[in-house]
Each structure stands twice: as C-alpha cells, then as structure tokens.
Amino acid sequence: MHDLIESNLSRVTRRQFFGKSASGVGLAALASLLQRDGALAADAPATRGAPALPGLPHFAPKAKRVVVLWQGGGPSHVDLFDDKPMMRQRAGQDIPDSVRGSTRLSTMSSGYGKWPCLPAIKPHKAYGKSGIVMSEMLPNVGKIADEICLVRSMNTEAVNHAPGVTFFMTGAQVPGRPSMGAWLSYGLGSMTDNLPAFVVMTSSDRGKTCGQLFFDYYWGSGFLPSRFQGVRFRNTGDLVPYLTNPQGVSSESRRALLDEMAAMNAAHMADYGDPEIETRISQYEMAFRMQSSVPDLVDFTKETKSTLDRYGPDALVKGTFANNCLIARRLLERGVSFVQLMHAGWDQHGNLHTQLAEQCKDTEGPSAALVQDLKDRGMLDSTLVIWGGEFGRTPFGQGDPKNPKGRDHFGRAFSWWMAGGGVKPGTVYGATDEFGWNITQDPVHVHDMQATILHLCGIDHTRLTYRYQGRQYRLTDVHGNVVKGILA
Structure with a gap:
C-alpha cells in the first residue's frame, strides 16, 4: 500500500511539474497556438492550418x-x-x-x-x-x-x-x-x-x-x-451556433473578449496542463474566424x-x-x-x-x-x-x-x-x-x-x-x- 501511495504521489508531482513549468509541453503548445491566432502577438506572421504529426504522412498521398x-x-x-x-x-x-x-x-x-x-x-x-x-x-x-x-x-x-x-x-x-x-x-x-x-x-x-x-x-x-x-x-x-454576435456587440468587442478569455485560459493551462483547455481556446478562435468564412461559404x-x-x-x-x-x-x-x-x-x-x-x-x-x-x-x-x-x-x-x-x-x-x-x-x-x-x-x-x-x-x-x-x-x-x- 505504501508503494502504491508513493507511486501515485510521484505521478501527481510530474503532472504538476509539466503543468506549472513555463517550459512545460502543454504551455509551449498553447503559446504557439495563441501566437498563431494573434492573441499574444498581433504582428506574428499568419500561417495556414495546423501541422501534421512528426513523420506524417508516411508516404506521398494520392488523396489530400x-x-x-x-x-x-x-x-x-x-x-x-x-x-x-x-x-x-x-x-x-x-x-x-x-x-x-x-x-x-x-x-x-x-x-x-x-x-x-x-x-x-x-x-x-x-x-x-x-x-x-x-x-x-x-x-x-x-x-x-x-x-x-x-x-x-x-x-x-x-x-x-x-x-x-x-x-x-x-x-x-x-x-x-x-x-x-x-x-x-x-x-x-x-x-x-x-x-x-x-x-x-x-x-x-x-x-x-x-x-x-x-x-x-x-x-x-x-x-x-x-x-x-x-x-x-x-x-x-x-x-454553426453562436457565429452571429449578440445585438450591440461589435467584432472588435468580441475580439477583445476572446483575448481576455485566452489569457485566463493560458493561466489555467499553466496550472493544470489540461489539453482540453487548448481545445477550448482553439475552438473559440475558430468560431471567431468562421464569422467571416461561413457567410462566404x-x-x-x-x-x-x-x-x-x-x-x-x-x-x-x-x-x-x-x-x-x-x-x-x-x-x-x-x-x-x-x-x-x-x-x-x-x-x-x-x-x-x-x-x-x-x-x-x-x-x-x-x-x-x-x-x-x-x-x-x-x-x-x-x-x-x-x-x-x-x-x-x-x-x-x-x-x-x-x-x-x-x-x-x-x-x-x-x-x-x-x-x-x-x-x-x-x-x-x-x-x-x-x-x-x-x-x-x-x-x-x-x-x-x-x-x-x-x-x-x-x-x-x-x-x-x-x-x-x-x-x-x-x-x-x-x-x-x-x-x-x-x-x-
């Protein structure tokens, strides 16, 4: 029983370390995401899409x-x-x-x-x-x-x-x-x-x-x-629900709100390293961009x-x-x-x-x-x-x-x-x-x-x-x- 408790405590310590460390993998990924979306760096160069996993595709695809x-x-x-x-x-x-x-x-x-x-x-x-x-x-x-x-x-x-x-x-x-x-x-x-x-x-x-x-x-x-x-x-x-801003809310106001929410979620991410926080931020950002892409679609x-x-x-x-x-x-x-x-x-x-x-x-x-x-x-x-x-x-x-x-x-x-x-x-x-x-x-x-x-x-x-x-x-x-x- 003692060994089991020590093992569990060890896992919690590692999780906390990667979650709270500024060099943690989750926070680094979040910083990259926010930089791409412009929440941390307004002048960052725009990129297209998200990268594949390392080593993929395994060979040249016929279907994109x-x-x-x-x-x-x-x-x-x-x-x-x-x-x-x-x-x-x-x-x-x-x-x-x-x-x-x-x-x-x-x-x-x-x-x-x-x-x-x-x-x-x-x-x-x-x-x-x-x-x-x-x-x-x-x-x-x-x-x-x-x-x-x-x-x-x-x-x-x-x-x-x-x-x-x-x-x-x-x-x-x-x-x-x-x-x-x-x-x-x-x-x-x-x-x-x-x-x-x-x-x-x-x-x-x-x-x-x-x-x-x-x-x-x-x-x-x-x-x-x-x-x-x-x-x-x-x-x-x-x-898609909620693509339209509520009455009286401008695109600028919504952008500012998203930036504030991203900052709060970034702090939460730093504490816990939960990948679903990264998902939440990326989905908020996607919804904002879809406000212009969906009407054209x-x-x-x-x-x-x-x-x-x-x-x-x-x-x-x-x-x-x-x-x-x-x-x-x-x-x-x-x-x-x-x-x-x-x-x-x-x-x-x-x-x-x-x-x-x-x-x-x-x-x-x-x-x-x-x-x-x-x-x-x-x-x-x-x-x-x-x-x-x-x-x-x-x-x-x-x-x-x-x-x-x-x-x-x-x-x-x-x-x-x-x-x-x-x-x-x-x-x-x-x-x-x-x-x-x-x-x-x-x-x-x-x-x-x-x-x-x-x-x-x-x-x-x-x-x-x-x-x-x-x-x-x-x-x-x-x-x-x-x-x-x-x-x-």
Whole structure:
C-alpha cells in the first residue's frame, strides 16, 4: 500500500511539474497556438492550418481531401449494383440452404421459414466505355461510370444500423473510439485556419421511409483530444451556433473578449496542463474566424446556373442532400480535409418497390454531380469520394413470401463505389455468387476499406496509433489490409 501511495504521489508531482513549468509541453503548445491566432502577438506572421504529426504522412498521398457520401439504412446491392439473372429465373423460389449456410441475419428474418428469391425490381444496363452494369435507377452515376471503382465484395459482421455505421466510422461496433475523420485530423493536421478540418452535414428522405438517427459518436473524437471531432453544420438557422454576435456587440468587442478569455485560459493551462483547455481556446478562435468564412461559404450567387442545374432542383434547398453536396464541394475548395455527408432513408423493409427509386432520385444525381464538379475543377485526382452504407439488403424478400414488399439487413456481401484520390477508375472489384449472397472473389472487409482509405491519404494504418488505457489503439484495431486491386 505504501508503494502504491508513493507511486501515485510521484505521478501527481510530474503532472504538476509539466503543468506549472513555463517550459512545460502543454504551455509551449498553447503559446504557439495563441501566437498563431494573434492573441499574444498581433504582428506574428499568419500561417495556414495546423501541422501534421512528426513523420506524417508516411508516404506521398494520392488523396489530400476525403468526402464520404454516407447512405444510411443499407442500400440494396442486388437492386442497384449487383444484378443477378439467376434470381430472375428463380423468382419466388426459396434460396437454397447450400447458399444461405449459417449467415448471420437480423432478428427480423433469422427465424423465417421461407426465403423467397427477390430479383432486382428494375432493369440494369451497362454504362460508359467501361460497361459497368448498374440499375437504370442510377442514370447519373451511370454517366460517371468511367470515373468510379465499384466494389461488389464489401462485407461486415454488423447486422443492425448503429453498430454497422459505428463499425466503419470508428473501427468498432461499440461507441467510444475516434472516428475516421478525427484520426485523419489528428495525424495530418489541417489545411486551413478559417474552417474546421473535419465537417459533418446530415440529411434525410424527409419522411418518405424509415430514417436512421445520427449519433454524435459517428463523428466524435473518442479518446483523442476533442478538438479533432467533426463540426456538425445544422440544417436550420445558422450553420454553426453562436457565429452571429449578440445585438450591440461589435467584432472588435468580441475580439477583445476572446483575448481576455485566452489569457485566463493560458493561466489555467499553466496550472493544470489540461489539453482540453487548448481545445477550448482553439475552438473559440475558430468560431471567431468562421464569422467571416461561413457567410462566404453559403453565398451561392457566384455559382453558375449550369452548376446548380447539375446538382438538381434541391441544390439551394437547405438541409437536402443536394445542397449538402454543393456545400461539400465549396468546403473542399476552401481547404477542409474531411467532409462527411450522412443521409438517412435506405431502410426499405416494407416499401422497396415505391421508395427505393425515390431515394435514388434524391441522392444519385447530387452524388454524381459532386464527382463531375470536382473533375471539372481539377480536384478529383486529389479528392477521394466514397459512396456506401453500413450493409446491403437480403437477396430474399421480406414480408409475405408470395408478395414480398421489402428486404432485410444483409452484411455478408454488399456494394460501394469510390472515385478520384488514387482509385482505379472505370473498374469493378470483387464478385458475388449468382444470388448476390456469398463473395466469390476478392472480399473487402470494413477494416480493409479503412486501411485502404488511410493508405490513399499517405498513412500506414498500422503506424497511426494513440495510447489509451495502457495500449496502442488504431482505426483498424488489429485488422485490415490495403486493397491494392482498387488502387490506380
């Protein structure tokens, strides 16, 4: 017991030493931050962004920016991206036991006695010079077929929405770990002082089908310092709260207030060395700078009519997926490194025949427009675009076996597409069996995809780690391999 007390006292002494010493690491970092922001040195030269960790990137990145077009609920791979003629021949017949095996399914269908094969509800066709076959419900994605890599062999252990989303975003099905955007912000720093490095926007199908909730931990920082978490832009009112000064408060007064608060926080930092104090100051400063950068961000008057038409009729409707895609391009132009658009509405358990086409109508056009827009501006080669959801949908129909109305969750095999940022364009990677059930070629697990994304950003996923609770953690945990077949 005596040894334990002495050990604890020793740790407290060290913490106090580094916190109170003028040469402490935390205070030095704070001084650098304040000098950069002008709170301690008004004449200090301006810098752009925040530096990467020492030694990062590990090698030259293909992607300097990442945008994730998240389709929450589970887009149906067999309806959209992985057409199976055999399923049309066997429509209504049970999918054989030899195909289904011991596949883990959700509780909504794991006890079914019937497994009626449900083929794609709309015809498919070949698009582009590459001849990639996709649903006719994806005409705009078809127009960029020669820019995308369609991955038909994604797989995950998750069978429910929140664990599935959390798995890709953080590397674990249980909340608490840092999100991918937080890892990249932590490792690679930022390219701008005027906007966050990591921005999140959400949208939904506006009540057309079963929407999914958006939890903060999908873009959280987990055990990393909280300054690396994503900043969520709102769908109503100001994009970010408190950007507007209260009535009667001038920008000069606010600047003076921030300087006084920075000085008080600096004193607190010197006493305790808490990195969250540094976060607090940096966030105050970011909010002040965003007072001028955000109004410009959402000033669409300089966008051409042809550009707005490309994003569709909802391009200027706040809170829509189309509007978020347009803002995403403007964020990427202004130096934001990681943009995460989260759209809910792909959970078609009982309305597949009516609402799947509506989801495509709302989202596939803006998704394709973003890719084409980036290409036209010379940004696609250095921007990685990712389109996908937490899993696919079952090849069998859900509901009345004689007249199924929907599909259940399905993680054994599903499809994503990627574009730009070092991805091989106009290609299909991976394959499934004649029922779209089992992967027959080149499986890509969630951890493999995470490793590949980090690789495209110049990061060896095994070397970007953070020590927490006595062990080194990483986004891919102890798993994951770079999928070299999708690299250009």
